[in-house]
Amino acid sequence: MGEFELIRRYFLPLAGRQESGSLILGPGDDCAIQRIPAGRDLVFSVDALVEGVHFPRNYRPDYLGWRALAAAASDLAAMGADPECFTLALTLPAVDEQWLEDFSMGLRKASEAFGLELAGGDTTSGPLTLSLQVHGTVEQGAGIRRSGARPGDLIAVSGTLGDAGAALDYLSEPAPSADMLAVLERYHHPWPRLDLAGAIRQYATAAVDISDGLLADLGHILSASGVGARIESARMPLSPALVRLKGEKALDCALRSGDDYELCLCFSRENWERAPESLKRQLTVIGFVDAEPGLYLDGVDCSLEAVPAGFDHFRSEL
Amino acid sequence: MGEFELIRRYFLPLAGRQESGSLILGPGDDCAIQRIPAGRDLVFSVDALVEGVHFPRNYRPDYLGWRALAAAASDLAAMGADPECFTLALTLPAVDEQWLEDFSMGLRKASEAFGLELAGGDTTSGPLTLSLQVHGTVEQGAGIRRSGARPGDLIAVSGTLGDAGAALDYLSEPAPSADMLAVLERYHHPWPRLDLAGAIRQYATAAVDISDGLLADLGHILSASGVGARIESARMPLSPALVRLKGEKALDCALRSGDDYELCLCFSRENWERAPESLKRQLTVIGFVDAEPGLYLDGVDCSLEAVPAGFDHFRSEL
Numbered sequence: 001m002g003e004f005e006l007i008r009r010y011f012l013p014l015a016g017r018q019e020s021g022s023l024i025l026g027p028g029d030d031c032a033i034q035r036i037p038a039g040r041d042l043v044f045s046v047d048a049l050v051e052g053v054h055f056p057r058n059y060r061p062d063y064l065g066w067r068a069l070a071a072a073a074s075d076l077a078a079m080g081a082d083p084e085c086f087t088l089a090l091t092l093p094a095v096d097e098q099w100l101e102d103f104s105m106g107l108r109k110a111s112e113a114f115g116l117e118l119a120g121g122d123t124t125s126g127p128l129t130l131s132l133q134v135h136g137t138v139e140q141g142a143g144i145r146r147s148g149a150r151p152g153d154l155i156a157v158s159g160t161l162g163d164a165g166a167a168l169d170y171l172s173e174p175a176p177s178a179d180m181l182a183v184l185e186r187y188h189h190p191w192p193r194l195d196l197a198g199a200i201r202q203y204a205t206a207a208v209d210i211s212d213g214l215l216a217d218l219g220h221i222l223s224a225s226g227v228g229a230r231i232e233s234a235r236m237p238l239s240p241a242l243v244r245l246k247g248e249k250a251l252d253c254a255l256r257s258g259d260d261y262e263l264c265l266c267f268s269r270e271n272w273e274r275a276p277e278s279l280k281r282q283l284t285v286i287g288f289v290d291a292e293p294g295l296y297l298d299g300v301d302c303s304l305e306a307v308p309a310g311f312d313h314f315r316s317e318l
Numbered sequence: 319m320g321e322f323e324l325i326r327r328y329f330l331p332l333a334g335r336q337e338s339g340s341l342i343l344g345p346g347d348d349c350a351i352q353r354i355p356a357g358r359d360l361v362f363s364v365d366a367l368v369e370g371v372h373f374p375r376n377y378r379p380d381y382l383g384w385r386a387l388a389a390a391a392s393d394l395a396a397m398g399a400d401p402e403c404f405t406l407a408l409t410l411p412a413v414d415e416q417w418l419e420d421f422s423m424g425l426r427k428a429s430e431a432f433g434l435e436l437a438g439g440d441t442t443s444g445p446l447t448l449s450l451q452v453h454g455t456v457e458q459g460a461g462i463r464r465s466g467a468r469p470g471d472l473i474a475v476s477g478t479l480g481d482a483g484a485a486l487d488y489l490s491e492p493a494p495s496a497d498m499l500a501v502l503e504r505y506h507h508p509w510p511r512l513d514l515a516g517a518i519r520q521y522a523t524a525a526v527d528i529s530d531g532l533l534a535d536l537g538h539i540l541s542a543s544g545v546g547a548r549i550e551s552a553r554m555p556l557s558p559a560l561v562r563l564k565g566e567k568a569l570d571c572a573l574r575s576g577d578d579y580e581l582c583l584c585f586s587r588e589n590w591e592r593a594p595e596s597l598k599r600q601l602t603v604i605g606f607v608d609a610e611p612g613l614y615l616d617g618v619d620c621s622l623e624a625v626p627a628g629f630d631h632f633r634s635e636l
Contacts, residue, residue, distance in 0.1 A: 029397070032363070033360065046438060088364075089365075124368055
């Protein structure tokens with residue numbers, strides 16, 4: 001199969017699916033063209049995923065398609081942006097039709113679930129690597145940055161943390177228990193919190209998505225905002241499955257493992273008080289922002305842990 | 319060196335360089351933010367480059383930085399778009415500081431030459447692969463597409479063709495002649511024809527950049543426009559260096575080899591007549607668009623050659 005046939009068969013069905021979208025020219029030309037509505041800004045982010053680094057070798061291609069787009073879309077959620085479209089740069093060792101069919105199916109499900117239309121891309125021969133760039137929009141000036149946290153702000157996280165990290169221990173489990181299946185599902189099918197984007201841009205002062213672990217990602221907010229934080233381990237939202245599987249180590253998963261794609265958010269007390277219950281119900285307050293630098297967990301400074309250490313083990317965004 | 323330090327040292331200097339740009343939030347947050355001026359559309363394209371496929375193994379990193387951005391920017395030129403910014407997804411086998419310094423220097427030179435500011439990116443551990451997405455803008459509705467060619471239009475190309483393709487034979491030449499150096503320079507430092515973008519969107523009916531070879535890329539215009547073409551080999555613009563190096567095979571380089579990043583353009587006769595001499599001087603008319611399908615070179619149909627054959631040897635854009 002030639003490359004153009006490959007694209008026509010597996011990827012063009014992902015284009016032109018969002019009728020209300022801002023894309024006015026999709027795949028098939030030198031460039032795509034997007035018309036940003038008046039009064040709105042373009043918000044965009046690129047994520048690279050490498051086999052053996054960001055996902056296991058011989059990982060199920062339908063899961064890969066979903067996870068890759070979910071991970072990228074999570075950055076839009078963290079800005080409070082509404083999703084629009086995405087591009088895909090895919091390098092593949094060989095044309096494996098079954099792999100392509102499964103991969104594109106997972107990608108299509110995610111594309112539909114997240115409201116992200118395929119705008120264009122590039123497919124080449126090479127080691128299995130993906131690079132996805134997602135485009136969203138926000139009202140001008142409404143994008144939530146990492147730098148907006150102020151002393152006294154409350155710090156909250158969405159959902160529960162640590163499940164996806166714990167799942168790494170069970171990827172090869174031949175007969176997984178119900179609890180294992182629950183955390184594996186969090187790893188294989190993360191849901192970026194795009195549902196919270198509208199409320200976030202209305203009430204949050206700062207936001208980051210949790211892709212490298214809570215301590216590391218909260219650390220990004222603190223350094224960008226020039227503040228410190230005090231958080232409490234007893235407040236950390238842990239799923240029952242995680243607690244049953246990991247016992248005392250559940251907290252460690254919640255603090256230090258990534259891949260959950262939940263959000264870490266800051267709110268002024270005033271905003272928190274007037275935020276709707278529908279938002280608060282999905283969040284857990286874990287501490288507050290402090291003028292004094294440092295990331296204190298139960299009174300102990302763990303700032304150094306918040307600094308990602310090695311090139312090999314972290315994906316880091318410019 | 320950690321990844322954040324790597325980014326700070328080598329890539330942040332490429333951000334924030336274009337004072338008049340539309341980028342309002344650059345690298346360092348979950349997403350970048352671009353404000354598209356009122357009345358303009360966003361134009362964007364992604365290119366993936368893999369070591370050993372799109373550039374030689376152990377290729378000079380400063381050349382790689384330039385070529386990668388030049389190749390991507392060429393797609394903006396082909397739409398008649400004005401350059402704004404770009405993202406870079408880079409996977410590297412290891413942190414080699416000399417390599418990074420040289421690569422980022424080549425990338426910075428191209429960034430300044432083409433007016434493309436770094437907006438964000440992702441750096442990860444993995445096989446040497448790059449993915450660059452370039453962003454430009456055009457007045458709403460002014461982007462030039464592949465599908466606008468009409469029977470009777472003149473077909474023209476910019477510059478001279480085939481030099482970069484011929485250079486592949488001399489990449490390992492220990493003592494290259496002046497002619498070899500001339501074509502090697504075209505390969506190592508292509509100049510996307512952004513200088514023509516303004517005139518193109520005013521006068522051209524269709525455009526494509528020549529990255530896979532004239533026959534293949536003109537073929538894209540013909541199929542997108544539902545037309546045929548008749549071109550003449552005697553009209554093909556060949557550099558003196560190419561003719562001296564390749565003799566009778568020079569034409570073959572011009573027709574079938576890529577990497578020159580010149581443009582292939584169509585013009586209605588009316589537009590051609592009123593186009594300024596400053597534009598025409600940089601173009602060579604090589605034939606005309608025909609209602610009858612087929613790509614006829616000196617009267618012989620070579621449409622089949624215009625269809626890229628294999629997955630391994632072509633980069634193809636979605």
